[in-house]
Amino acid sequence: MNWDVLLDFSPFSKNWDAVLQSFWATIKLSLMTGILSLALGTLLVSMRVSPTPVLRAFGTFYVNTFRNTPLTLILLFASFGVGDTLGLNKVLNTYWLAVFGMSAYTAAFVCEALRSGINTVPLGQAEAARAIGLTFTQSLRMIILPQAFRSSVAPLGSVLIAMMKNTTVALVAGYVEMAAQMKQMFEEDGATLPIFLGFAVGFMVLTLPSGLLVSWLSKRLAVAR
């Protein structure tokens, strides 16, 4: 009997640099995707509530398309379609291809989270904004969106936490993060329980505190009504 498969954590010390690097790669991908998807999601939600039917239709089309397509397909498309076929992989490395694919996907969910936030803003707010003569863009920017952001902290947080876990799929775009590193260690040292647990804990270190932060923030920022 060889209990190493259940107890031996030495593959981690052996590959410590690579493991840390993959951990950092996951964080890097999450951060950039978070920023870009928040920006794109805000733009999309502005389109979805705008007075111009064409913009609304485009927003709806975008959200329906990207929310219903598997992330694996989007990232494969980013890698093979945009990267190889269009030859953009000479300009963009796997990191940026993964970032763009992930952001395109996550933005659709950010948009929906923000829209649910906009729905919680009382009607009177928008009416008052119009009554004092603000234009649509002004009322959205100064009145509606700030309140919507504050009340959609919780759904936005769960979207972003899910996005962190989704970064594992970036391995199909050839980006080496924690899932790719775990796969490689599985191949070199065998798929042992300690390797799996180590990476699982690595993710929990990222997701659980984020969850706590989100619920603290959402309580703190909640708009008292």
Next chain:
Amino acid sequence: MTTTAPESTARVSRRTRRKADASVLFDAPGPRARFRNNIVTGIAVLVFLALLYVVLRRFDDKGQFEGKLWKPFVKVETWTDYIIPGLGGTLKAAALAAVLALLFGVFFGLGRMSDHVWVRVPCAAVVEFFRAIPLLLLIFFIFQGPATIANGLGREAPHISEFTAVVGGLMLYNGSVLAEIFRSGIQSLPRGQSEAAYALGLRKSGVMRLILVPQAVTVMLPAIISQLVVLLKDSALGYIIAYDELLNEGLRALPGKYGNLIPAAIVIAVIYILMNLALGRLATYLEGRSRRSKKSAGARLAPDAPSTPGMGMDQGPAAN
């Protein structure tokens, strides 16, 4: 007075319509607003067309829109040899995983609300663990782990097929999310419901089975269906461990034969979108039905009300 009746309903409906309209953030456009709208529309259309042109042009330059690359999709063999078997693989895995995940969710959701600490704590630990880690890591481990471990312990290595790994991962992950959905559904019911049931002399099991669970399921049905959409979409992860599903057939095997990656990706994406939109419609319909019926005392929760950070993330009903 019969003549006023239609008028008053008309007024009511006009008022409700106005209210629905007013939830958008602008007034009914006047002449100037209409003029401005037309200009914005024109600019937006131009920008979208320009973007579309650039993208299509670049793919066209690479010959991705040549007729011969699309031709496979009008051939029967493409559908019977690739897409339909792939779709079958996806649906088979998703259906089995959905059933197992629901059972898993009920078991651990109820376990987490147990009065006994030694049931509650392990159930909570299981649910929180599987919710916190990425589904892909889980699938990798289920696929390769048991064989290694059995070997190490000197036992005969079990054969874990790709199908088992995908279904197992989907079950554990989505089951944990569903457990939280069930729990929040039951906790959203007013306390009076269980108090009244206890007052009638029902036991704990009776209170759960006859009073709480039926109402909670009604309340949470849209959320449950949304999670099943997530599950269906996540079955595409099977591609990574080479399980024979839609993505594998349509985006690996098919372009491998015809070299039509972009057309294939578009067709496969449309199939996924249609499946998920259909499921989303179902969720919207069920939500509307449960809102109209007065059978449940529970608050109506939007499908994305519980925070269910999913692989595919939680979603509203309108579209996955």
